[in-house]
Amino acid sequence: MRHLWLTAFTDILESVRAKWFLVYTVVFGGLVALLLVFGITESRIMGFSGLSRLLLTYIQLSMAILPVFVLISTVRSLAGDREAGVFEYLLSLPIGLAAWYWGKLLGRFLVVFLPVLLAMGAGVAWGALRGAEVPWQLLAYYSGLLMSLAWCFLGIGMLISTLARSSDVAQGGAFVLWLILLLFLDLILLGVMIREALPPSVAVGFALANPLQVFRTASMMLFDPQLVLLGPTAYVILDNFGQAGYILYALTYPLAIGTFCAAIGYALFRRSDLP
Amino acid sequence: MIRFEKVIKRFGRQQVLKGIDLTIERGHRVALVGSNGAGKTTLIRCLLGEYICAGRVSVNGLDPRQHRSEVLIRVGFVPQLPPPLKMPVGQLMRFAADVCQADMGRMVDVAARLGLTLEGFRHQPFVKLSGGQKQKLLIAIALGRDSELLVLDEPAANLDPDARHVFFSLLAEKQGTAAMLVSSHRLDEVAPLVNRVVELDQGRVALDDHVADLVDLDSRLRCSVRLLRPEPAFARAIADWGFSSDDGLRWQGLVAGPDRLRFLGVLSRYAALLAHISMDEEGARDRLQEAANG
Numbered sequence: 001m002r003h004l005w006l007t008a009f010t011d012i013l014e015s016v017r018a019k020w021f022l023v024y025t026v027v028f029g030g031l032v033a034l035l036l037v038f039g040i041t042e043s044r045i046m047g048f049s050g051l052s053r054l055l056l057t058y059i060q061l062s063m064a065i066l067p068v069f070v071l072i073s074t075v076r077s078l079a080g081d082r083e084a085g086v087f088e089y090l091l092s093l094p095i096g097l098a099a100w101y102w103g104k105l106l107g108r109f110l111v112v113f114l115p116v117l118l119a120m121g122a123g124v125a126w127g128a129l130r131g132a133e134v135p136w137q138l139l140a141y142y143s144g145l146l147m148s149l150a151w152c153f154l155g156i157g158m159l160i161s162t163l164a165r166s167s168d169v170a171q172g173g174a175f176v177l178w179l180i181l182l183l184f185l186d187l188i189l190l191g192v193m194i195r196e197a198l199p200p201s202v203a204v205g206f207a208l209a210n211p212l213q214v215f216r217t218a219s220m221m222l223f224d225p226q227l228v229l230l231g232p233t234a235y236v237i238l239d240n241f242g243q244a245g246y247i248l249y250a251l252t253y254p255l256a257i258g259t260f261c262a263a264i265g266y267a268l269f270r271r272s273d274l275p
Numbered sequence: 276m277i278r279f280e281k282v283i284k285r286f287g288r289q290q291v292l293k294g295i296d297l298t299i300e301r302g303h304r305v306a307l308v309g310s311n312g313a314g315k316t317t318l319i320r321c322l323l324g325e326y327i328c329a330g331r332v333s334v335n336g337l338d339p340r341q342h343r344s345e346v347l348i349r350v351g352f353v354p355q356l357p358p359p360l361k362m363p364v365g366q367l368m369r370f371a372a373d374v375c376q377a378d379m380g381r382m383v384d385v386a387a388r389l390g391l392t393l394e395g396f397r398h399q400p401f402v403k404l405s406g407g408q409k410q411k412l413l414i415a416i417a418l419g420r421d422s423e424l425l426v427l428d429e430p431a432a433n434l435d436p437d438a439r440h441v442f443f444s445l446l447a448e449k450q451g452t453a454a455m456l457v458s459s460h461r462l463d464e465v466a467p468l469v470n471r472v473v474e475l476d477q478g479r480v481a482l483d484d485h486v487a488d489l490v491d492l493d494s495r496l497r498c499s500v501r502l503l504r505p506e507p508a509f510a511r512a513i514a515d516w517g518f519s520s521d522d523g524l525r526w527q528g529l530v531a532g533p534d535r536l537r538f539l540g541v542l543s544r545y546a547a548l549l550a551h552i553s554m555d556e557e558g559a560r561d562r563l564q565e566a567a568n569g
Contacts, residue, residue, distance in 0.1 A: 003374060010362060010370050017361035017400060089358040089413075092323045092426075094347035095374045274325040 003095050007103025008110070015111040020073040025115045027069070031061055032123040054123055055135065059142050059219045062116060066146070067153045067212060068178045070112050074157030075170035078104070083167055088275040097270045105158055105262055113150045117143055141247070145218055148254040152211045155258030159265035162272070184210045204236045211254040218250030276301050276454050277322065277424065282330035284317050284478075291317045292328065293478040301423070304446075304455040306465045309475035315458045316355075318475065319426055322456070323352060334424065348375055351417030355428035355458070357401075357409035364404070364412060365397035371416045382419030385445065386411060389438050406433040418445050425455045429464070436516045440495060440531035443468070447492035463540065467533035468492065494532030494556050500542065501525050501551040509545045516541070532556065 015021050035054055081087055091100065120142070128134050157174060164170035184206050207213045217237065225243060237246055277299040284292040292314050299305055307315050320326040324339030324346065332339060339346040360367060368386075372379035383393045389411040396404065404412065410433040417425060425446075431439050446455065446468065459465045462472065466486070474482035498518075502509065505523030516538065518528030530538045535554065542549065 006370060006373055010366070013362045013366055014360065084359050085354060085356050086358040086360060088320070088325065089352070089354050089360075091325055092347065092350065092352040092354075093371060093374045094344040094350075096344060271327070273320075273327055275320060 001099075003099035004103040004106070007095065007100050008107035011104050011107030012111055015077070015108065018077060020077065021111060021115075024069055024073060024112070027065060028062075028115050028119040029122070031065075032058065032119045035123065054127060055120070055138055055142055056219075058120055058123065059145070062146060063149070063212065063215055063219065066112075066116060066149055067181070068175070070150055070153040071157045071160070071174040071178055072171060073112070074108060074154055075161045075164065075174045076167055078158070078161035079164055079167035079170040082161075082165075082275060085275070091274050097274075098266070101158075101266045101269055102262075105154065109151060109154055112154060113147055116146050116150065120146070142219070144251050145215060148251050148258075149211065149215050152254035152258035155260070155262035155265070159261040159268075162265040162269045181210055181212045185213055185216065201236070208237075208249075208253075211257055214250050214253055218247060221247065221250075276303075276335060277456075278331070278333045279318070279321075280331040280333075282318070282321060282328050282332060284314075284321060284326060284328040291478050292321070294330070295475075295478075295480060297473065297480060297483070299454050299456065301454050302451060303471050304450070304469040305457065306462060306469040306472045307456055307458040307475065308460065308462045308465070308472060309481075310460060312477075313475040314478045315460075315475055316428070319352075319428065319456070319458060322426065323347065323350065349421070349423040350426060351420065351422030351424070352426045353410070353413045353417050353428060353430045355432070357406070357413060360401040362401060363398050364401055365393065367401050367412070368393070368416065372420075375420050377420035382415045385419040386415035388441050388445070389415060390435075390441070391415070407435060407438065410434055411438060414442060414445070418449065422449070423453050425449065425453055426458075427455065428458045429460075430457065432464075436529075436531065436534070439534055440493075440529070443531050443533045444493035450492065463536050467536055491532050491556075496530045496532060496535060496538075496554045496556050497527075498530050498538070498552070498554045499525065499527045500549065502545075502548045503550050504548065506545065506548055509548060512541055512544075529557075530554070 032054075035057055091097075120139070124134055124139060156177065160170050160173050160177070164173055207217070221243060226238070241249055277297075279295045279297040282292050282295040283290065295314075295318060307318065309315050317326065321328045321332050322334070322339060324332075324343055327340065334346045334349070337346050362370070368379055368382050371377070372382060386393055391408055391411040396408070401409065401412070410430070414430060417427070431442055434442060449455070455469070457465045457468055462474075466472075469486065471485050472482060473480060500513070500518070502524050510520070510523060513526050513528070516528055516530065518526045520526040542552065
């Protein structure tokens with residue numbers, strides 16, 4: 001266990017000095033700053049204003065940026081480290097492979113999740129200082145969703161890094177996967193599938209399997225409880241899950257996907273060449 | 276201590292190691308030589324348990340892949356290319372000391388002997404150090420603990436002459452208690468350090484020979500060189516070895532015993548300029564006298 005924490009701590013130290021982390025932090029910090037500067041807390045959409053509106057916008061933007069950032073930065077730095085000889089040296093030290101792999105995952109998770117959380121927290125704190133009411137429930141819910149999404153794509157990123165032997169292939173694979181998930185967001189491909197007379201249950205199945213879509217639907221749910229924006233799909237979701245059930249699903253399903261991918265990645269990692 | 280039995284390693288269709296059989300005992304100092312692509316790095320990675328291979332690799336009877344911690348805690352490894360780690364030097368040493376259950380103070384002491392005082396670099400990212408400083412730090416981590424097997428890949432390539440001498444002395448201290456595997460693509464770089472040479476060629480052992488073991492690893496040679504005329508290029512080359520001269524004609528300095536071949540290699544480039552060379556091993560006369568007395 002000590003080696004796991006040591007590896008996590010070492011990975012955090014490595015990451016915070018990396019350029020990708022600087023860009024990552026600037027993007028999310030800048031996002032919140034921009035939302036505040038442009039007075040998003042003052043605007044009103046669908047009855048939402050103040051900090052709730054800020055959180056809604058932030059979460060929608062995070063959905064677009066967070067997965068691709070987590071995927072690309074994870075595979076690039078891990079596969080890059082392997083190519084540059086970091087694995088060769090650090091794995092010549094007597095550290096267990098499980099402690100190394102899961103420690104890296106843990107360290108990386110803190111590094112990708114904390115800036116997003118802190119940026120959101122900073123935005124809320126700034127709004128609260130200016131007298132806005134803090135939507136604690138929404139804040140906790142969105143923190144959970146973001147955590148779940150970050151873990152999901154981190155697990156996928158770890159699997160891709162294990163499978164790909166070069167950083168170019170890993171980056172390419174990560175980008176293609178992100179594009180596919182993006183393509184399966186309901187509005188584009190799913191619409192075409194239904195038009196081509198595919199059973200709606202298949203389309204709904206795709207929507208429920210795609211962590212991006214799950215996140216999107218779950219983030220809509222609080223300001224659109226009937227999921228009017230989703231159209232008929234909403235009936236399937238609400239009939240089968242109910243609102244509380246779907247929120248639970250949205251929080252746990254991406255976590256399960258991330259853990260499953262990371263576990264496959266670990267099984268492959270311990271059976272393959274390390275550097 | 277180390278046993279390779281019919282070790283085969285493939286990358287796709289290419290067979291890089293083709294049935295290596297090799298045994299290395301404690302006290303053996305083995306030069307692993309061969310041209311690029313001969314399989315040296317692959318063999319080392321199999322030994323460190325980093326590569327999966329066919330056949331059997333064992334260190335003290337243990338498989339380095341199955342018993343990573345037990346095997347690697349006794350192995351000091353210095354890679355040819357330092358890893359581009361961004362973590363601070365102090366953190367790297369603490370990490371290495373923690374996972375190796377070693378005393379970081381010993382590593383710091385070895386680094387200081389090599390001319391790298393930690394105080395000046397503790398908070399500096401490892402990747403920002405110079406090539407020589409990185410090498411010294413990795414050597415300090417490998418030698419500043421109770422390693423029974425030293426795996427060194429071109430270890431002294433970036434070291435200055437003084438640091439090389441200290442490095443050779445450190446190896447001399449480990450001589451009786453550890454086995455050493457020193458990899459290089461040039462035998463003359465490592466020949467004086469070793470008592471056995473294993474040459475790999477296209478994944479096979481092409482040569483496995485024991486060599487004369489007369490050079491004291493921690494010995495020093497007091498050298499003087501006289502030239503026929505001053506020569507700026509020679510002055511630059513010999514200044515790198517720490518030699519000094521008042522007139523540009525007579526040069527004096529110290530050369531680490533195991534470095535004599537490298538030093539003569541440098542001199543050979545200026546053979547037409549040389550009027551006189553002398554090399555006296557420090558303390559050699561005393562030892563000869565002692566031997567003569569009885």
